[in-house]
Amino acid sequence: MKLRFLGTNSTSGDCPTLYATDRDSYIVQGWQLFANELLMQLEIPEGETAVEVPTELFEHLKEDGLPAVDIKRPQAPIMIHTPQGTCVVQGRAVTDQEALAQMSIPHYETCVEVPKSAITALLEEPRGADLQR
Template identity: 75%
Template structure:
């Protein structure tokens, strides 16, 4: 799997990172989730896991031609907004040796793979959005 670095949100000791792949997917490197209350809310299938990342990480989607992290909706289990203002992103655990060799992953982080169409779907407004919430023209 070939990776293209899109960006990271580095603070001291924190390095969640976003990559595009040659498989029409994104790799999201983020913090491992240890909070039991959060894990209990997720239905994680075999071969999947979830990571926590700052919401600003998805601003780097602009480098792949997508709107910069303007999620119109969040959809369980793919992406959940936490009370702390971060996203929990669920996807397939990355085990590809070629991909992993291109990353620097601290012990407290892991990487999930999410399909590009799934991310794009979160960026689009759902069909049949409630029109009553739109401003009505003045008469």
């Protein structure tokens, strides 16, 4: 899998980072979740994991040509906003060695792959039935 760097919120390069892939998906590198209250609320299927990132990380989606970069409708299990102003992103755990070799991942971080369509759906304004929930 080939990665294209979209952005990070760090100057040192070892912080949450966003990549586009050649598989029509995004790689979200973020802080690992350990046994905390939020993690216990998630139902994470085998082969998937979740990371926590600052919400501002998704401003870098504009580097992939997306016109709007505000997450307008976070939806579990893809994304959950936290009271601390971050978000938890769930997706397939990245095990592709070619992709991992392109990243600098400190021991307290990991990464998930999320389909591009799932992320772009979060950018859309709520419509019809969504507004009645």
